Amino acid sequence: MIYAKRRKRMSTQEHNAPIDLESGKYVKIWQGPQHPGITGNMALELVLNGDEVVDCKTHVGYLHRGFEKLMERRTFIQNFPIVCRIAVPEPTFNEYLYAAAVEELAGIESPQRAQWLRTLNLELMRLASYLMWLGGIGASFGQATIYQWTVTHRDYVLDLFEEMTGARVYHMYIVPGGVRAGLPEGFEDRARAVLDGVERLLNEIEKVLFKNVVFKARAKGLGIISKEMVDPYGIVGPNARAAGFTRDLRRDEPYLVYDQLDFDVVTGTESDAYARAKVRHQEMREGIRMMRQILEQMPTDGPFQAKMPNVLHWEVPAGETYVKAECTRGEYGYYLVTDGSQYLRRVHVRGPSYTHAIAVMEKLAVGTNIADIAGLMVSLHTYPPEIER
Amino acid sequence: MSNDPKSIIEELSDHYQISEIKEQKADLLLLKIPKEDAVQFIRELRDGQNYTHLAFMTVIDYIESGIFTLTYMLHNYAAHHNIAVHVDIDREQTEMESIHELWVHAATYQRELREMYGIRFPGSPRLDDDFCLEGWDEIPPMRREFDTVSYSRERFFDREGRITTDPREHMKQIMYPIHTDND
Amino acid sequence: MTTKDQSLGPLANDGLSPEERDLFSDARPVPYQPYPIEVVEKFVNWVRANSLFMLAFGTGCGAVELNPLMTARYDAYRFGFQPRPTPRQASVFMIGGYASVKTLKRIIRSYEQMQGPKFVVALGICPVNGGMYWDSYNTVNQFDLYIPVDLYITGCMPRPEVLLAGVLELKKKIKEGRADGHNRYIENLDWYKANQKRIIKNWDMPDYSW
Numbered sequence: 001m002i003y004a005k006r007r008k009r010m011s012t013q014e015h016n017a018p019i020d021l022e023s024g025k026y027v028k029i030w031q032g033p034q035h036p037g038i039t040g041n042m043a044l045e046l047v048l049n050g051d052e053v054v055d056c057k058t059h060v061g062y063l064h065r066g067f068e069k070l071m072e073r074r075t076f077i078q079n080f081p082i083v084c085r086i087a088v089p090e091p092t093f094n095e096y097l098y099a100a101a102v103e104e105l106a107g108i109e110s111p112q113r114a115q116w117l118r119t120l121n122l123e124l125m126r127l128a129s130y131l132m133w134l135g136g137i138g139a140s141f142g143q144a145t146i147y148q149w150t151v152t153h154r155d156y157v158l159d160l161f162e163e164m165t166g167a168r169v170y171h172m173y174i175v176p177g178g179v180r181a182g183l184p185e186g187f188e189d190r191a192r193a194v195l196d197g198v199e200r201l202l203n204e205i206e207k208v209l210f211k212n213v214v215f216k217a218r219a220k221g222l223g224i225i226s227k228e229m230v231d232p233y234g235i236v237g238p239n240a241r242a243a244g245f246t247r248d249l250r251r252d253e254p255y256l257v258y259d260q261l262d263f264d265v266v267t268g269t270e271s272d273a274y275a276r277a278k279v280r281h282q283e284m285r286e287g288i289r290m291m292r293q294i295l296e297q298m299p300t301d302g303p304f305q306a307k308m309p310n311v312l313h314w315e316v317p318a319g320e321t322y323v324k325a326e327c328t329r330g331e332y333g334y335y336l337v338t339d340g341s342q343y344l345r346r347v348h349v350r351g352p353s354y355t356h357a358i359a360v361m362e363k364l365a366v367g368t369n370i371a372d373i374a375g376l377m378v379s380l381h382t383y384p385p386e387i388e389r
Numbered sequence: 390m391s392n393d394p395k396s397i398i399e400e401l402s403d404h405y406q407i408s409e410i411k412e413q414k415a416d417l418l419l420l421k422i423p424k425e426d427a428v429q430f431i432r433e434l435r436d437g438q439n440y441t442h443l444a445f446m447t448v449i450d451y452i453e454s455g456i457f458t459l460t461y462m463l464h465n466y467a468a469h470h471n472i473a474v475h476v477d478i479d480r481e482q483t484e485m486e487s488i489h490e491l492w493v494h495a496a497t498y499q500r501e502l503r504e505m506y507g508i509r510f511p512g513s514p515r516l517d518d519d520f521c522l523e524g525w526d527e528i529p530p531m532r533r534e535f536d537t538v539s540y541s542r543e544r545f546f547d548r549e550g551r552i553t554t555d556p557r558e559h560m561k562q563i564m565y566p567i568h569t570d571n572d
Numbered sequence: 573m574t575t576k577d578q579s580l581g582p583l584a585n586d587g588l589s590p591e592e593r594d595l596f597s598d599a600r601p602v603p604y605q606p607y608p609i610e611v612v613e614k615f616v617n618w619v620r621a622n623s624l625f626m627l628a629f630g631t632g633c634g635a636v637e638l639n640p641l642m643t644a645r646y647d648a649y650r651f652g653f654q655p656r657p658t659p660r661q662a663s664v665f666m667i668g669g670y671a672s673v674k675t676l677k678r679i680i681r682s683y684e685q686m687q688g689p690k691f692v693v694a695l696g697i698c699p700v701n702g703g704m705y706w707d708s709y710n711t712v713n714q715f716d717l718y719i720p721v722d723l724y725i726t727g728c729m730p731r732p733e734v735l736l737a738g739v740l741e742l743k744k745k746i747k748e749g750r751a752d753g754h755n756r757y758i759e760n761l762d763w764y765k766a767n768q769k770r771i772i773k774n775w776d777m778p779d780y781s782w
Contacts, residue, residue, distance in 0.1 A: 061521030524774030
């Protein structure tokens, strides 16, 4: 209906003609960096014809701290507290990947219990991050109540983190060689209670958001990623799964203890903003299922940290490796090069937003109504800090 | 077409000068290719061998030997296998063929490398636009000769009262006053 | 103070081209003059402190803890504190953590567009002395060289409880008439501008964004 009409209009738009800003037909506006409808601190330079976007350029770099440079001049253990600061809403993936890469190069094996604790930590992080995202997609389509609910429930998940690691946002929990602590007494029961609460919330959101007429009318048909687009644009994660690709690193190349867990890879067919939201909503349920299994099967005793060399004189042998994990947005990777000294030669952090927020966004924004740009942006799930680091 | 990475490389060695092949782990293979053949080789891997995903491209600065080593990380979704293609380029004559026609997002990586290392990729779209920095007039900051500490001290001024200690010396004094073995 | 400003003359707007210079005001901002009757000023300060409008600009990591602060669990609305989307309607600038040089330029523009009297709260340790990024080539180490900060809330991250305490502290300062960053900025405008221009190399905006 409505979205069919929109799709038709998009196809009739002539994109090939050069845009003459002097003609008076177009207007150029900036969305961001100071704008509530933008994910984080970045900017879109939009050219409008009426209320339709005809050209989009992404501007990033507002959060650039030069992480890769800073990490080259810190020792291996000094890097461990700063890696988590690369991506604010999902610090744990950075910690895990850095630890995994260093362990691989230094030949350290982390104990079995640490692997389970790491998996639990990563899955909790995924849940917290998705909750924040769900609030974002609700708010950007005018459903601010969803935002109130999910951010509050995210806070309950952060309470679990605080119990587990001692910190709410930057946990610094996964260290090279294992994790920093075991679980406190009674944690399992409290975790189950929070998971039950989140599951109830998801059921409600299913009714309030996904069956909402306004949300359906606006999100369906918005920002369609075609199957042919996925590989040339390097689209990964839920955005690719919503387009029908069953690609999930947790299943394809299992790391940690994912091969011992039972879960489904959620896919969609429509590949629009609605389908992407649906995929993520379903993935949260899978995550909760996984965490229940972890709490059930996790060994409760044994060491959680491997024996480490003296970190003050720690030299990692020369080598290079690339480790990756499935974060909420797709393949997140660390590429480490060492030269046998106490410092890194090079580290490169590969974040999925790198392509989602720039190349993909610039393509999808063309032909979209200006009012839907915020929703489109959120539906791609982008975090600027991992683009510019 | 075989899916085994080793046989793929053997097959391709007939046409390309592949060196420094190393199997880092079961799903990661490192190799080096001369600069002239690199883009053709990557195209061959993408079109002929199903390495359709460019995870990232980056560069490693070997200042002591005067070279930049470009790394292209390619991924095969069917075989779940990664190949890291290394290409050496001269640190002074920093120019490399662009791969933005193979992958759209490669253009963004090339923009970043242009800004952070000063490597030119002729033909890549929006190459000279600002990426992360704005109004930068020093040497590209990720090059190893660029000293970020003195730059920060000169421009941004440390607040008075900041103490910097060498972590090793500090920890020796604070935590291990007696125990000082070097393992 | 006004006499001093007049003696300094209009702003130079050096960063703009001659054609652009006509489009922007070169007037100097005027400091806030308190009401001559003390009781009235106190009353006005009390009113101000109880309706604070925050500018929602997620400049750094600190912005992630503003979400819990503004939602059901911590609910800063209770204290007469709420976010606004545009600088024109805001009176409190919450700077969420570190600022890169590129962001600092936008922070200055946003700050100057706010209506006075205005207050700046900086979250996290990074605005104080650079924090984790003290040696980075792209982040600012001391914030108060560029923007007058009324209140620092340190920590990495500052928790929502701390942010609430910070809001209350800011209210106390405003009620006592001690939150004078707005006037400090205008009276020392040339010093602030010189500091800003030293690190922002492509200064292509007017000297004061009215």
